[in-house]
Amino acid sequence: MPVLPRRKAEQWQKISLTTLLTGLVSLSVLLTLTILLFASYQSKKKSLIDTTLTLNYSSAVKMSQTIDSLFISMQNSLHYSAIILSNMNSMNPDEVYPHLELLRHSSNYFNSIAVVDETGLIRSTSPKSLGTVGKYIITEEAKAAMASKKPYVSKPYISATSKRLIVFMSEPIYDKNGIYRGYIGGSLYLQEKNILNMIFANNPSDKLGSYFYIVGSNGHVLFHRDKSRIGEDISANQVVQKLMLNQNGREEMVNLRGEALLAGYVKVPTNGWGVVVVSPISVVSEQLNAQLKAILLYTLPPFVLVMLVVIMLARRLARPFVSLANLVGKMGSEKVEIPDGKRHWNREADLLTEAIRYAVGEITKQTEQLTQEAMTDPLTGLTNRRTLEAIIHRWLEEKTPFSIVIMDIDKFKTINDTYGHQAGDEVLKHFAKIIASSTRPDDVCCRFGGEEFIALLPHANSAVAYHVAERIRSTLEKSATPVGETITVSQGISHYPSHSNSAEELIHLADQALYKAKESGRNRTMITEL
Missing domain, CATH: 3.30.70.270 (Reverse transcriptase/Diguanylate cyclase domain)
Incomplete structure (x- = not known):
């Protein structure tokens, strides 16, 4: 037999039984701990993602319903005002203006309101500072409202005079004989203080890293916590594209800036807008990492204790074999007495089994403790x-x-x-x-x-x-x-x-x-x- 293979065999045979048993038990405990941590991590990750998607979709639904109800109320207020104006004998600006002022200040729906007669002449405005009274309408949206002779909601557009981003709504005015007399219209300035700011500006989801934005039917931003983005074209966004196809849903996505997000998105029935509520996936990862660190913090001390116990048991298990090896080593050089033979295998197997059971029991105990703590408010001790x-x-x-x-x-x-x-x-x-x-x-x-x-x-x-x-x-x-x-x-x-x-x-x-x-x-x- 070659010398090199013989040496390798001798080296393998010189591995102590204590080292072998300690290594096997340590490996078993480490694998168990790793599997438990991995399973807990994956389960919690899926749960957090599903929960976040569900919450974001639910928030988007509620916001969509709020906007839908808001626009219905705005249209109803214009309808009511149109009825009042239809009962006036004339569209005298002095008679119309007080009513427009009352409508604008009582509801806070519109930034500005105007009455236009059937010829396209602007008869009265609130506020007067608009400076358009006595002029004819020039925007395509105002002309479209005139031509439709029906309730009208425009797509967001840039005003030719004020250069503001505007959404325009109108209600036709018919006199007692059913003759079309013009319309009353209200404008919402999207880049200034408006009813959307009043309702959504203090959204509490910002504290959790989440935020939302509203897009028009053409994919342009209508509302965003960053006002500089209002009017921006984000139609290439995968979620916005689905909203433009009248689809609602929730999904993981990457926005145009490369951010990985969890999004819930819902279409607003009344005006074709879309509401998108998003949360950074990084927030979920931070929560998972914090939870993993907490689990490790609680499991490492008992794991170290288990390892000390295992080493002690391994030494005790190997002690009879060490004594026997020493005894064999003395043979041939001195007189020895052979002790009575003892059977150790069943007892050793029992001790090894108990060590593993102890280790698994400690890990299970800590896991149950962590589960209990996850269900309890840390400050008061009450249920969370x-x-x-x-x-x-x-x-x-x-x-x-x-x-x-x-x-x-x-x-x-x-x-x-x-x-x-x-x-x-x-x-x-x-x-x-x-x-x-x-x-x-x-x-x-x-x-x-x-x-x-x-x-x-x-x-x-x-x-x-x-x-x-x-x-x-x-x-x-x-x-x-x-x-x-x-x-x-x-x-x-x-x-x-x-x-x-x-x-x-x-x-x-x-x-x-x-x-x-x-x-x-x-x-x-x-x-x-x-």
Whole structure:
């Protein structure tokens, strides 16, 4: 036999049993940990992406409905004004102007309003500073409104006189004899303060990295948090192209600037606009990475402990074989006594099995602990919002009657501003303890966000919920608080199924009752009224 292969064989044979067993067990634990982390990462990634897409699509639907309702209301206001103008004997500017001023300032729908007679002559405008009274209409959109003699909504266009990006709406005016007398039209200046700014400018999704924009039927930006982009042509965007084909949906996409986004998009029926709500995929990745670091932080200490135990067991397992090797080594050089033979294999297998079971048990324990922490608000120890929503949907599926009590600490911002956020946190924990001690064991207490809390009361009608809510309110008002002054809470109540069969609607109704309690003077409980 060649020398080199013999040496390799001798080197392999010299690997200690302790090293071999430690390596095998370590490899098994590492693989188990890796598989668990990988499976958790992939599952959470899919869940976050699906949830984000669903939320963005839901937001886009709501915004689309808001814009649709807004334009219907704007058209109705013009229709009502057209009826009033049709009853006037003439279109005297002095008679028309007060009505236009009232319409513009009472509704805030339009930046400017004009009345045009059947010849195309502008008879009156609000504001007067437009300077077009006594002139004839010149824009193609104004002429199209004149020619249609019907309610009209233009595509966004640049005004020839003011160079503004405008959306123009009009309503025909017919006199008592059905003769066409012209129209009343309102303009929306998209690049200036308008009704869209008033409704959407303070969208809370910005805090989560998400944002939205509105595009016209031609693919031009009509509303964006970055005003410099209003009027920009983004028709090459894959989502905008689908909106231009009257398609709604949700999907992962890459925008024209190369950003990977999660988008929900919906067409507005009334005017053909499109609403797009997007979230950067990087936000999802950051959440996943943070969660992975947390899992590693909790699993590494027990893993190190397991490894120390495994090394000790491996040494004990190899000890009889070491003794036997030493004994064989002495043979031929000195007299030795052969000890009684002992069978170690079954015991060793049991010890090895227990080590693996211990390792897996520790990892499972930490995973369960992380799962529990993911369901709990870290500050107050109450159930978090995600778990609460899951419980509500389960109860709705099981048709379990329940009441929702939404609670909001009165003037909490003043507490933070006066005593600091740390004192504010102590107040939140104090209130959480009062909620937990004032409810039943089967009730679910949740921190819904900020200073807002929710209690779910199964098998409780509105009267029972009111009694519980009043107990919470009274206890808080009389309690000694961390800031040394009286703190109160306002509360709203809704009930399933008497008020609604929808989770979102139940929370919305309870929230409305809460704000009614706030408006009625705070420190009180209101039940939803249908």
